[in-house]
Structures are given as structure tokens and as C-alpha cells.
Amino acid sequence: MKRLMEISIASLVVLMSALTAPPSRAGVDISFGVNAPVGNDGNLFFSISSHYFDRQPQVVENWARRYPNPDDLAVFLQICAQSRQAPEIVFNYRNQGLSWYDVGVRVGLPVEVWYVPVAVEPAWPYAKPYKHYKKHKHDPEYVVRLSDRQVRDLVAVRMAHEYYGVAPEVAMDWRRGGSNVEVMMTREYHSRHGDKHYDKKHGH
Numbered sequence: 001m002k003r004l005m006e007i008s009i010a011s012l013v014v015l016m017s018a019l020t021a022p023p024s025r026a027g028v029d030i031s032f033g034v035n036a037p038v039g040n041d042g043n044l045f046f047s048i049s050s051h052y053f054d055r056q057p058q059v060v061e062n063w064a065r066r067y068p069n070p071d072d073l074a075v076f077l078q079i080c081a082q083s084r085q086a087p088e089i090v091f092n093y094r095n096q097g098l099s100w101y102d103v104g105v106r107v108g109l110p111v112e113v114w115y116v117p118v119a120v121e122p123a124w125p126y127a128k129p130y131k132h133y134k135k136h137k138h139d140p141e142y143v144v145r146l147s148d149r150q151v152r153d154l155v156a157v158r159m160a161h162e163y164y165g166v167a168p169e170v171a172m173d174w175r176r177g178g179s180n181v182e183v184m185m186t187r188e189y190h191s192r193h194g195d196k197h198y199d200k201k202h203g204h
Contacts (some may be wrong), residue, residue, distance in 0.1 A: 017190065029164050031193045041186040045070060048185050052163050053077040070182035071152040075100050078155045083107035101146040111136060111144045114154045116161050116168045124170055125153060156181040164188055 030051060046064065050057040054078065067073040076094070080087050085107045093103045104113070115133050122130055127148045136144045146154070153175055160171035163185065174184045 026133065029189070029192060042184060043183040044186045044189060048163065049074065049077060052159060062158060063091075066091065069180075071156065071180050072100075072183045074159055075151055076104050077157045078113075078158070079104055079107060079109065080115050083109055099146075100148050100151040104151075114146065114158075116158050118168050120169070122169065122172055123176075125150070125176070126157075129154065152181075156184060160184055160188070164192075 011181075042064075043061075046057050046060045049055070049060045053060070060073075060077070063076065064073050067076055076087070076090060079085075079090050079100070083090070083104070090103060092106060093106050094100070098106065101114075111133065115130070118130065121127065129146055132142075132144050132146075136142050155166055156175050157171040159181060160166060160174060161168045164171075171184075174188075175181075179187070
């Protein structure tokens with residue numbers, strides 16, 4: 001009887017872990033085919049974000065009206081996805097003037113969610129946040145602080161890395177060139193899926 005109870009409790013723990021775990025990311029680039037918004041990279045970014053963050057395109061577009069900066073939109077959707085908090089709760093925290101990092105703290109995000117594993121220590125502008133992260137892992141009393149700029153950079157890298165399956169270092173190079181996350185994601189989409197309208201516009 002005791003053995004059966006232990007098995008039941010263990011099964012319950014596994015089930016609860018599965019239910020409370022953050023949603024898995026798509027991790028796979030897809031072509032939107034005839035549904036791709038040709039000539040409108042803003043809407044294309046909404047489609048990519050919808051697929052990656054598992055949100056309806058209309059929902060993404062609606063929140064984009066409140067976050068016209070695509071970097072902030074990506075951070076907002078990342079926090080919602082990882083925390084499973086209602087978007088309105090995340091929005092209200094941010095609207096109170098909290099930094100993105102502090103919004104994440106309020107909804108219970110561990111610092112690890114902002115980082116992807118790297119093979120070598122990254123260069124600027126990622127050197128400092130990764131150094132903080134490394135120190136945090138070995139010193140639990142060290143308080144990690146990330147600026148909005150750092151959070152935006154880290155989310156952009158994670159999104160490109162997971163969606164397109166490129167190495168984090170490659171995603172960092174894309175970002176280091178000064179591109180916002182919309183430009184990063186849509187430019188790679190066009191490159192992979194041979195958008196003739198885009199190629200003609202950009203002289204390819």
C-alpha cells in the first residue's frame with residue numbers, strides 16, 4: 001500500500017511539473033507560403049512571433065499597438081510565455097514604470113530564462129550580462145541586474161537562436177549589426193524562403 005502511494009505521489013509530481021513547465025517553443029522555421037504578408041515586414045514579424053510564442057496573429061498585432069517597438073513586443077511576449085501570466089498582468093507591471101527585468105522578477109521568472117548556453121564567452125554587448133550570469137551561478141547572494149537594453153538584446157538572440165536553429169553566436173552577430181528583432185527575423189525569413197519581392201527591393 002505504501003509503495004502504491006509513493007508511486008501515485010511521484011506520478012502526481014511529474015504531472016504537475018508538466019502542467020507548470022513553460023510552454024515549449026516552436027524551434028522550427030516555417031514558410032507561410034501564400035499567407036505570407038508580402039511587402040509588409042511588420043505583419044511578417046507578427047506571423048513569426050505568433051508561431052514562436054504560440055499566440056494568435058491578431059493577439060500579437062493587438063499588443064503591438066501598445067508596444068510599437070518590436071524589441072519591447074518580443075520581451076513582453078517572452079515574459080508572458082515563460083511566466084504563463086495573463087498579458088494584462090505583465091502589461092500593468094510594465095506600465096507602473098518597472099524595468100523589464102523587474103517585471104520578470106514580479107511574475108516569478110528565474111534569471112536563467114534570459115540566457116542561452118554559449119560555447120565561448122561572448123563579446124560586446126553580451127560580455128557583461130553573461131559575466132553577471134556566470135557570477136550569479138556560483139554566488140547565490142549576488143544580485144543580477146539587467147538593463148532594458150540588455151534584456152532586449154538577450155531576448156532577440158534567444159528568439160533567433162530557437163526559431164531558426166542558428167548558433168547563439170550567429171544570432172549575436174545579427175544583433176550586433178544594429179538590427180532590431182523585427183529586422184533580424186524577417187531578413188532571415190526572406191533569405192531562407194526566397195521572397196522575390198524582397199530580393200528585388202533590396203537588390204539581390
